[in-house]
Amino acid sequence: MPDRAGGKAGAGEVFAVFLKLGLTSFGGPIAHLGYFRDELVTRRRWLSDAAYADLVALCQFLPGPASSQAGFALGLMRAGWRGALAAFAAFTLPSALILLVFAMTAAAIAGPVGTGALAGLKIVAVAIVAQAVWGMARTLCPDRARAAIALGAVVLLAFVPGAWGMVGAIALGALAGLVLGPGAGGAVGGPVAMPVSRRAALAALGAFVALLVLLPLVAGFSPVLALVDSFYRAGALVFGGGHVVLPLLQAELVGPGHVSQEAFLAGYGAAQAVPGPLFTFAAYLGAVQGQGPGGVLGAALALAAIFLPGFLILTGVLPFWDRFRAMARAQSLMRGANAAVVGILGAALYAPVFTGAIGDMRDFALALACFLALMLWRAPPWAVVILAASGGAGLALIG
Template identity: 80%
Template sequence: MTDGTGTAETRPAQGTPGEVFAAFFKLGLTSFGGPIAHLGYFRDELVIRRGWLSDHAYGDLVALCQFLPGPASSQVGFALGMMRAGWLGALAAFAAFTLPSALVLLVFAMSAASISGSLGTGALDGLKIVAVAIVAQAVWGMAKNLCPDRERAAIAVGAVVMLAFLPGVFGMAGAILLGAVAGLALGRGSGVPVGGHVAMPVSRGGAAAAITAFFALLVLLPLLAGQSQGLAVIDSFYRAGALVFGGGHVVLPLLQAGVVAPGWVTSDQFLAGYGAAQAVPGPLFTFAAYLGAVLEPQPNGVAGAVIALLSVFLPGFLILIGVLPFWDRFRAMPQARSLMQGANAAVVGILGAALYSPVFTSAIGDLRDFALALACFVLLMAWRTPPWMVVLIAAAGGMGLALIA
């Protein structure tokens, strides 16, 4: 519907949390293909079929969530649940969309250690190898969309150079910051502003509290992390969720720096879980449930999975709540669009660096491994094979290579 000025306006909350849970549980079971595909599923189910909001209002909401750090599709789902049934609707949407894949990955984490024999280890090797193809596809697609000119391509390369000399979370945060500054200097307000209006039941006071909590946790958690392993885990996953720009795959290097670098998770465990995460529907951020379950030392298992999952999603939801009342004014600023263009270009470089290390260096041991990775890449890019099917093919290929060896 439209308001008196003709701009797109959302409908008031008119559903129930149970209705929201049912709709998003269906989506959580069937939404394969990553965040961009999820947004298409949301549109088909909630805009076209159920008519919860107008196409214009949906597009406006998507623009907001793609602008912010965090898991864009889950943020859109959270906001749609809020629009439909208030705060309980937002929580219902998050839980229903997240639970199916999180539970599958938790079961995989609890059973992966018991996998043995050449076929079992071969299948796990195949999951590590397919991660090379999937991350390469993500880098390729993001580079075309986010680095379409020489200025932004240079920002992406600069991010790789920075990580070569300053690896880890601080290097990534610095690369994003410098990319944003470069975008502000070079972008000159380029980009087309989006019209319309997003209405949410969030007061300015509530938004201010959410923004304050977002930054307070980002600053305080590293200071408290040394007091217990539980706080260190929360800090690691919260920081990863807070610094993700440009799509779910970007969480890969941030999580790797947070859990592999300190020795909580091995590189083999990390890549096997990342490959398995491609075979399940729902948000890629549920990879955190797998990592939380396999962490050493404790907390791990079910408790570790819950802590990691909530910690990685929390910052994206806090920043979303925090900007809702101010979004219309902020996004109209050309400087804001230029800043984000630069930050997104730096993200492409960060993911490109992760494609080399740890993904390629940990998964590819010889030419046969590379051949399997290349075949998976061609299936994804040229044959448009669904990622979950490519994951199964890679696991079978890994078993075949193990038998040959």
């Protein structure tokens, strides 16, 4: 898979390259993948365009944070396991540290300007999630059959809210994908060749499944285990992009009362203003939640737990991907599951995002302005977050 012109490198070089990306990559996972291609394929020639396209296809096929999984795999390809860890740490830490600082200081914000700015961060979440729903629906639900799967997921969640409803929606969506039509099959791009043995891959898959099954059984014995269980399950069930983690984490943390809805939405809005993966929202939640240690330790545990399942399943699939991706039935399953994900995110757009942020027509007008700034004027998300925080402060001042 590596381009011969690129050669091999050490973990230090991988860390430096991904630290630059972690400090400058705004705009969500699709934008991150574009930054990766420009830096690593075009400029540094670490691999070919065909190999990169194939790696991206794999990461988008699997549950987990696609851009972080791609970075992990690129570090693995370039400098082995130390390179994989270096890529993850460098790409993740900048935004995680910023959100940790926000978590530790948000409670001290007082007065109309501070509380209004926090309200603005909740309002901007409406616009950002609406943009994500619209974009994903156009890509993942382009026909009547997949639109029906998405609608079915919304209906299911209306009667079975929470994490189990989401799991059921994804499972039923995958089955519906099989029934409604087979995939085209066939391989695309270049081969994925990674330094992962089949034995290591099977061990990673076993660990992924074992943790998913065992953590809920032992979560009641310790607040730390309960914290790890919540974030691990959310990370294991995310299909279709980082925004999908919103309803999963809301079900795990806000529903049981470990995080208030106000704090949850304020942190989600703040997460839009920082570079790097959206999954670093977990650092904020781990610091403010009430079921575990909280603070720095809670942030570290939450961050490790939410990223771990995506990296385990990626490691487990790498040696088998070339054969599996050519199976039409596998493609059908994923098309149905991805359509269900659109419905899950659409349900989250209503509750908790809209219901928790919009109190009157002025709030709605600010949310609409943010949405138009994102969709029509192509403003970067961090600029829209600043607009929303300023607008929220302004609304609080005028009463």
